[in-house]
Amino acid sequence: MSKSTKTLLALCMVAFVAACAAKEEEVVYVDTPVSTEPTYTGKYK
Numbered sequence: 001m002s003k004s005t006k007t008l009l010a011l012c013m014v015a016f017v018a019a020c021a022a023k024e025e026e027v028v029y030v031d032t033p034v035s036t037e038p039t040y041t042g043k044y045k
Contacts, residue, residue, distance in 0.1 A: 001009075
């Protein structure tokens with residue numbers, strides 16, 4: 001095989017391995033509300 005063919009094959013293999021690598025899970029933090037919203041109970045309750 002020629003040098004350019006080997007180089008192209010090596011680049012394809014690197015791209016394939018990088019695409020199939022295990023991905024890290026993203027860490028998501030959810031902030032809890034400081035206080036709750038008042039609820040509507042009716043005008044004359």
